[in-house]
Amino acid sequence: MTLDLTKAYHTASIHSVPKDGSELPLMEAFYTIQGEGANTGTAAYFIRLGGCDVGCHWCDVKESWDAELHPLTEVAAIVEQADAFPGKTVVITGGEPLLYNLHPLTSQLQERGIRTMIETSGAYPVSGTWDWVCLSPKKFKAPDASVYPFADELKVIIFNRSDFKWAEEHAARVGEKCALYLQPEWSKAHEIMPLLVEYVKLHPKWRVSLQAHKYMDIP
């Protein structure tokens, strides 16, 4: 379900997003089933914020990159909509959501008993208070060093053979309790999957993550 924006809003560049986090560039919001990583299969309300300067060439949400295309929306309105659904978990994604001050959004969600989760490349320092942080580092813009200790889950997208070594470099930087996931890049999944399966069998600290929502044919 896409958020029906009935409140006044205006389009915004990254720089015109209020630093106090009271408004955020909202691309879309929808209630669905988490399809990736540690929380696969659980109901969650996804809030996708516009704006990303990471530039992954295989990105499947390139329409999120330009923050100006997405309406600046009051956090209070975003939270109100999220609270209308029975699954009291919100996943903030993008784009790159850590471009923005996420303290007001996460605190207002948690005040209503809603769990806060984030999917981030870690390109910017963490803001907000989180029940779950999924760090998915990208080669095109390295994570900020301050982000690693916050990661509950490290999810590395495997696009080619050399990415396994790169994944290990990030695994060495997260905390001991961080769950480790390898996920084949969707367009290369057929080619990568056999390698990934053998890698996890040899290195069982890792688990396989699939984009299960694509198999379920849901957003």
Ligand code: SF4
């Ligand atoms: S960080 Fe995410 S939104 Fe940004 S380019 Fe990469 S895959 Fe796309």
